[in-house]
Amino acid sequence: MxxxxxxxxxxxxxxxxxxxxxxxxxxxxxxxxxxxxxxxxxxxxxxxxxxxxxxxxxxxxxxxxxxxxxxxxxxxxxxxxxxxxxxxxxxxxxxxxxxxxxxxxxxxxxxxxxxxxxxxxxxxxxxxxxxxxxxxxxxxxxxxxxxxxxxxxxxxxxxxxxxxxxxxxxxxxxxxxxxxxxxxxxxxxxxxxxxxxxxxxxxxxxxxxxxxxxxxxxxxxxxxxxxxxxxxxxxxLNDLPENLVKVGIIQGNIPNTIKLYESGVRRALDNYKNGYEILSYGNPDLIITPETALPLYYEDIVNNTQIYQKILDKKIPIILGGFGKKNNGFTNSLFSIDREAKLIGRYNKVNLVPLGEYIPFQAVLGKIIDRLSPLDAHLLAGEKQQAFLTNLGKITVGICYESAYAEHFRRQNAQGGEFIITASNNAHYSIVMPSQHHAQDVMRAIEGGRWMARATNTGYSGIVDPHGNTIWQSSINEFQVYQGKIYRRQDKTLYVLWGxxxxxxxxxxxxxxxxxxxxxxxx
Known part of the structure; x- marks a missing residue:
């Protein structure tokens, strides 16, 4: 099996x-x-x-x-x-x-x-x-x-x-x-x-x-x-021309071995700045980036990075993956930035990865993991009832591991999400995992009857239609930019309506x- x-x-x-x-x-x-x-x-x-x-x-x-x-x-x-x-x-x-x-x-x-x-x-x-x-x-x-x-x-x-x-x-x-x-x-x-x-x-x-x-x-x-x-x-599918969305996808390809260090942050800043500039020439309606594309707090992205200056200059809306501050911890977040470089939406990841982003059964397993690992993580989960707004209106979003949770996407589709964006970093695992992750996202697109754009750090990024066809899929472990077409849809499947x-x-x-x-x- x-x-x-x-x-x-x-x-x-x-x-x-x-x-x-x-x-x-x-x-x-x-x-x-x-x-x-x-x-x-x-x-x-x-x-x-x-x-x-x-x-x-x-x-x-x-x-x-x-x-x-x-x-x-x-x-x-x-x-x-x-x-x-x-x-x-x-x-x-x-x-x-x-x-x-x-x-x-x-x-x-x-x-x-x-x-x-x-x-x-x-x-x-x-x-x-x-x-x-x-x-x-x-x-x-x-x-x-x-x-x-x-x-x-x-x-x-x-x-x-x-x-x-x-x-x-x-x-x-x-x-x-x-x-x-x-x-x-x-x-x-x-x-x-x-x-x-x-x-x-x-x-x-x-x-x-x-x-x-x-x-x-x-x-x-x-x-x-x-x-x-x-x-x-x-x-x-009978998609209407007026519902067309030109979406740009940046696959930054930052290996995990350097992602959180100075060399990795510098490479991420360069790759996503360059990717944004390349895609801007095609005048897309929206550009998307992977989970924690820039491993920085949003405030630092605004104040200390060239990509934010590019957004001010090119005026192409973007969804940026990064970290957000929350209470005494931080969140794995997506930030929606409009043409004027203003923050109009923020989504905090709800379903965190056990053992990866938090320790389940902290009282028991926490002591074991702490002895094996020097890490001290305080990643906090977002609220389930979140609405993510973009320059194109309300959309359905998921970050990485959330692709396995069908109800997470159904709830957002029922609340008016017109297409799906997923942002992931699959660089942690073997190349088998990105294939399974893509398979999960194909199921989410079909369930909701929605177009989906997938942005991943190292692959596989892609575009999936409401029937589950993979319109485009990136290569693995390569820096890539791509502009494709998806469509906004308002109709709801029986599953979205009735659960x-x-x-x-x-x-x-x-x-x-x-x-x-x-x-x-x-x-």
Whole structure:
């Protein structure tokens, strides 16, 4: 399953890769269920998120080589364990749910399978939803389809990632149940509960007719979903000429090893000043820069840099990445500067990176990290309800890690954001991470039905249309400037309007199924 995510292109594997845990979660032993789910979760999240080890070495930050290695290993272990815990949680809840289904007096095998499929889908989607509210969120199984399977990704417009997660679990679950019907001996629960043979142990023979129906249904759903998605993908965007926005993107390419030091700051000032000047000749409506493009406080940018003088001279609006002051700390911010070089908008990053920008569970982990690292960070999170104004009106923005949080973008789109800007610094990690980050942003563009411009420090910067097509993508680890076209859009997708309504519907269906199970419970 770990090979289904970007930059790998075998996303179709995700449509069958969940069959093993689905079958094995039906074991009688809860310990074996936990072990099975842990192994699958570690395999998926551990491989998908292995890029986090790219933070090593951090000797440029004053961390010793050995301590840097320990931090990288700890970070990888921590996020892998957190991802695996999602699968374990699903496995435990689903395991007990299956026991209730199997102990009921429902005689119709098809009805039991329907209840199992509904339970498996709902519990997984609900678990992902809960995890998405945590400060550590990245690898929903839905992102295995991005950025390549654009037909399926169109379903993001309906109810966000829940739509795709539900489809993946549905097809995997149906395939798994057909295998259990065809080969009941492979079922790990080929045993007895309360003296009764459970669902999978047939008294006579496998119901071949039902098996064929389930396999046919799973294939039909798979083909139909891709066909419907393709029709959605082929719908014309119909963008109006008056909504055209000429956007300039500067990819400064400042390595992290020098970014916070004098040589790095000097190089950043030169690259972004020169990039701004080059783009100004094309007279764009807006120029955007990456996260902390200039690692300085805004006041210092205004008073001590040549780029601010260029803004006064060229009069091209710009979004600058830098640091802002807040109480006794500072923020990771984007500053919107208009044609008169006046600050008209400021956005402070809301979703900070655990272990990178702040230490979660400070009372416990803080002591450990402090012993390994000499850093003393006081980065503060911004408020969730922020409106970011530019010379073009209200837009939707996200900084780096926030690309994983769909609700963050949905909320801004619902409040009137007409296109999306993301600013990131992906230089911390291996080259796998920028590909996954791009995949996350493709999903956010499709969900909101918005054009997106991406500015990154070292790549991949790009432009994405509302169908998820990558109109332009930069090279990696190169200084680049680019001017492209995006469009303002006012229409709202079903997901933007109603949020994750499908999950609510699934939960209601699951609750109703409980009443059905209880009604047929053995007395």
């Amino acid at each position: 770990g090979f289904t995510v970007a930059p790998f292109t075998i996303y179709l594997l995700a449509w069958i890769a969940i069959i093993p845990p689905w079958i094995l979660v039906q074991q009688k032993s809860l310990k074996k269920v936990i072990l099975t789910c842990a192994m699958w979760g570690i395999g998926y999240h551990g491989l998908a998120l292995f890029w986090i080890t790219g933070i090593h070495p951090m000797t440029w930050m004053g961390v010793s080589w050995f301590n840097s290695l320990l931090i990288a290993i700890f970070a990888w272990f921590f996020i892998t364990a957190w991802g695996a815990s999602l699968v374990i949680f699903w496995g435990i809840i689903f395991h007990f749910y299956l026991k209730l289904v199997n102990l009921s007096e429902l005689k119709n095998y098809g009805s039991k399978i329907c209840l199992k499929i509904l339970g498996g889908i709902t519990i997984w989607c609900l678990t992902e939803k809960i995890w998405s509210y945590s400060p550590l969120w990245w690898s929903s199984i839905s992102y295995t389809q991005s950025p390549y399977n654009l037909a399926i990704l169109q379903f993001l417009k309906i109810s966000g990632i829940t739509t795709i997660t539900a489809l993946l679990i549905l097809v995997n679950g149906l395939f798994a149940e057909s295998l259990l019907l065809s080969f009941p001996i492979i079922s790990p629960s080929f045993s007895k509960i309360r003296g009764e043979q459970i669902f999978f142990e047939k008294e006579k023979k496998v119901n071949k007719n039902l098996t064929k129906k389930i396999i046919s249904l799973s294939v039909i759903i798979f083909i139909s979903a891709h066909s419907i998605g393709y029709l959605m993908y082929r719908q014309p 994750d309504w499908l999950l609510k519907l699934l939960v209601i269906g699951l609750i109703l199924s409980w009443f059905l199970i209880l009604n047929f419970w053995k007395k």
